[in-house]
Amino acid sequence: MDRRSFLKNSAIGGTAAAASATLAAPAYAAGHARTLTMVTSWGRGLAGVFDAAQRVADSINAMSDGSLTVEIKAAGELVGAFEVFDAVTSGQADMYHAADYYFINQHPAYAFFTSVPFGMTAQELMNWYNHGEGAALHDELGEIFGLKSFLAGNTGAQAGGWFAKEIAGPEDFNGLKFRMPGLGGQVLGTMGASVQNLPGAEVYQALASGAIDGTEWIGPWADEKAGFQEITKFYYTAGMHEPGAGLSLATNRDVFDSLTPSQQKIIEIASGEAHSWSLAQFLNNNGSALQRLQSGGVKVLEFPDSVWDAMAAGAKTVSDQYMGDDIYAKVKASYDSSMAASSSWLTQSEGTYRAQRDRTTG
Structure with missing residues (x-):
């Protein structure tokens, strides 16, 4: 049975956990x-995301008092951006x-x-991961692949992206060459887009050359640093x-098990x-960056409701195709x-407060 078939038919923590239980206890090198x-998916110095990797490395180096030294290899320095998992x-x-x-x-x-499309905000993700089942499920999924995983960065809410022209309706995605990884990219695929999955360091050149018609990256601060406003002025x-x-x-x-x-x-x-x-880095910098982008002629836009509706329908289609996988279904149910x-509490508390704050203070 190949690995994909194994994954398709196994529950998290089953066979993989049993196999790992037979391993000898690690010997600590006191x-x-x-x-x-550390290999990363980020080009060296890529705003925000490489910073997060550097922050982890620096903290490990400092707190371990010399017993651990993390050396970072940016995308392409040892392996490619999308090859880090296998490495x-x-x-x-x-x-x-x-x-x-x-x-x-x-x-x-x-x-x-x-x-995932129409998924958790940063605060909701932290709630699930730290006080729900998220961390345990991440760990159990990683165990199948021989990994010990932790969340180690968050971009906050990401922008809808940069486009060569305004989007009037879902039909404008048909044939559009657009860079978007993950399940979100698959959603755009249901709307007829030709979806590209490019490493961050390659996106500017692809957009500038016309190899793609548009791209999402992160948000105003990182996008400004990447220079997308030099190419197009339509920003959702x-x-x-x-x-x-x-x-x-x-x-x-x-490696993790061999550590003290x-x-x-x-x-x-x-x-x-x-x-x-x-x-905090992303959220602190995004507001002022957006103001600079607007001052430079960028047109800030929102998708019409018809586009949101088509995206929601596409998100259900994409998710449904994976529900036959026991692992995916289990993680999704918890999520x-x-x-x-x-969301129920945040909407009734912070959501109401922010709406009233904006109404009463302008």
């Missing part, structure tokens, strides 16, 4: 300094920092640990695809700290339940 190679599972590298929805071909449930600031995109740190499980308990805890704490630090509970 007092022995180790260097861990770590094979032992070519020790850990990766990436967006796990890049790896839905390994398993579609990985999308939930970045973002809200999208369905990533309302609170998580970034992940995954360590080869054999204190070193393991350092990696966990460094990842969690980077998650909140990264989210949806937590999202409904969090």
Whole structure:
């Protein structure tokens, strides 16, 4: 049976957990300094996302007091942006920092640990991950592939993207060459778009050359740094695809198990700290960046309701095709339940407050 067939017919934590239970307990190399190679999906210096990877590495290096040294390899320096998963599972590298929805071909449930269409906001994701079943499910999914995973960054709500022309209705996506990874890209595919999945460092050139007609990236600050406003002036600031995109740190499980308990805890704490630090970095910078973009002639737009409706229909179609997979269905059930509970309270408390604040203070 190949791995895909195994995944299709197994429940999380079943065969993989039983197999791992037969392994010998790790031998800790007490007092022995180790260097861990981190490969990333990000070009060196790519605003926000590379910063999050650097933050994790710096924190591990500082907190371990010399017992661990993380060396970062940006996309292309050791392996390509989308090859980091295989590099770590094979032992070519020790850990990766990436967006796990890049790896839905390994398993579609990985999308939930970045973002899914019409899914969780950043706060809702943190609720599920830290106080619901999210972290445990991420860990169990990673165990199948020999990984120990943590959330280690968040971009907040991402923009709908940059377009060569205004979008009047869902028909404008038909034949559109658009860069969007993950399940969101598959949603646009149901609307007739020709979806491209390009590493972040390659997007500017593809847009400038006309290889793509439009792209999503992250949000005003990172998009401004990438320079997309130099190419097109039509910018949609809200999208369905990533309302609170998580970034992940995954360590080869054999490597992780060989570390001391204190070193393991350092990696966990460094990842969690980077998650909140990264989210604040994006949210702190997006407002002023959007003002600069508008001052430079960028036209800020919202999709019409007809587009949102078509996207919602496409999101259901895409998700339904994976529901026969036990793992995907289990993760989705947990995710949806937590999202409904969090959203109910946030809407009635913070949502009401913000609407009234905006109304009364202008």
